[in-house]
Amino acid sequence: MPSSEAGAVRAAAVSARGWGWRHAGRTAQAVHGLDLDIAPGERVLLLGPSGAGKSTLLHALAGVLGGEDDADEAGSLLIDGARPQDSRGRAGLMQQDPETQVVLSRLGDDVAFGAENLAVPPRQIWARVHEAIDDVGLADFPLDHPTSALSGGQKQRLALAGILAMRPGLILLDEPTANLDPAGVLEVRDAVGRCLDKTGATLVVVEHRVSVWKDLVDRIVVLQPGSSSEPAVLLDGPPDAVLEQARDMLAAAGVWVPGYVPATRARTGAGTGAQTGAQTGARSETGTGELLLRADDLAVSRERPRRRGFKTIPPVPAQSGLSAEVIAGQALTITGPNGAGKSTFALTLAGLLAPVAGKVGAGVGLSNGAGSDPYTWKAQQLISRIGTVFQEPEHQFVTGRVLDELMFGPRHLGHGEERVDELLERLRLTHLVDANPYTLSGGEKRRLSVATVLAASPKVLVLDEPTFGQDANTWAELASFLSELLDAGTAVVSVTHDQEFSAVLGGTELRLDSAAAALAPGARQKAGAA
């Protein structure tokens, strides 16, 4: 491949000798006594349980750990023999949240940003920008394309282009695909592969879905939480050898080892053996469960009607013509590509968004005297009837302590406090009762957010991407727990891309296609430009 400059990329070597890091305000070290050598051009997948310091190592290599006043560093960590802070531009870092990987509002400007900061002459910058956009497969967009109109996978590829334009010898990816749908995951993985083949740069990627990256890397390093008695590197070697040697250990640590589906509790109730795969309208399976909720010819949107001078303009629906039934003791799974309006539909069904058209009606067994439209229910009426678990657990935290968080619903309702102990026990949160919810790990936050919603004993549970970014252990616990709830008569509605997860729950699948979604962005852009 021709390159716009001679000697474009020089792959970087990494060397750690007894390296350790303690974050400011913490007593324990995030990384302790790390000895590791990575040769130029090597591609390394970094694994390990949460708390093993994977992200800390990546941030250190990217040279962005230096800002903490009161942090402690031990040993040495070098890129090509120099400290990362002193090697600006030698390493490029991509993080998990696509929204914060974009800096500027026009595509071309965003890619140019890193190169500008490295004081590359302007003429060379644009050559690099064109090449990078080409390499990540975004060349179909004009340079002034608004970055806000890109999908999650496209944003991550844009971030990769921005990194490539800096011509770094070391590319660092910190769970780059954890927030993406399956199509986006492959998009990003393939773009990374192409760019590495072309530039020969060194890669270090942290990701717990091993199967995605296994064929792209040539080495797996497993880290463990630092301590003075054990080395930080637990295992190190070619992917197949490491996976063979440590398959069970990795699986036990919650790593998604290829071909491994964690054991879950099987359904025993009405939902077993149910067929899935309805095309557009969800049909309820034959069963005796009570009809709790029903959607009739629903059109949904997150946007509220907008004011234009004296006129009120209804929003463009993200999806319309939706009908579904939610039945006690049965699962309803909502699937489909990103942007098809799955979450919007679920939130409308859950009484949190007003329908644009059509209606949501609660059966008498569910409404229990509160009226048939869940959107008109008061918050307290809602939580004992329909519980909704959001994708981001932090959005739902309302107190500063795990126990208060769980007691919040029951206290307001005046009953159900006895259930809290059982939930704490069942979701392994007992040892955390006094902790601040915001300080928990990702898996703990997820378990807590499910427990808090269930503490109000709703008859319908709605979950938005409950398994996104979760490790295999949390996944299995969650799936088993929901299967229990279903057998006990709760209806479970979940928005998910995770086929294994919906297989455990059984029930009916409602697949939304992107036909309406394909129209919506254009229509929205038109509205935005007007």
Added chain:
Amino acid sequence: MRDVLSLRGNHALLTRANPLAKFVAVFAVTLVLALSIDWVSASTALLAEFALFPLVGLTLRLLWQRGWPLILAAALGGWSTAILSADSGRTLLDVGIWSMSEGSLELGLGFMLRGLAIALPAVLLMSCTDPTDLADALAQKAKLPHRFVLGTLAAMRLVGLMAEEWQTIGMARRARGVGSHGSPLQRLRATLGQSFGLLVQAVRRASRLAVTMEARGFGGSERTWARESSYSLLDMWVLLGGALISAAAVLAAVAAGTWNFVF
């Protein structure tokens, strides 16, 4: 996310002018109008501003859609001035404590026109200026510190995101039983709680964005600019236009004898 500041589709002449030149012209007009409350200088400037609409790609309809709160505020300000200011001249309306005379009506009208004439240049500026280009001009031409300018620009992108997040947190909290019903005190507490949730998310997002920017080499003392901010002959005309409008407004008012210096 909807980009409220997006300029897409606007190819009017003044979108090509340097943002700094436009900024200076707008500043000049605004400053002059702020010096006097009278309807002659205000309406002279207002007429000139309306004449600029085609050059910045604005139409009356777009103005009403984007700027109706401004227009209503100006109208309301004028109306209340007309009713409440000291009376002079013939009385036109007298209802109890409210009265309107020729003098107060003139003052109210001047007030309304002046409000519009001062607000409109800013609307004109924003409708033909991309924020990124403005930042480029401020950093390269006005020599403001680039860390400050680019940091602000990147943070502005997050504002739209925060608006979406506010809605999501509101729903997420309703799903926990925190309602926006109840007594004013309960509502206040619910809003404060939601604000705290948003604050936490804003800080998280901001620190992640800061890491992204730092990892892309942001913060060094030297940087180059891929988009060079430059002046053209058009910018001369922009400055001249700003000066002309200001001068015309003052001269018209002085000639009509309505100029009244506020300070």
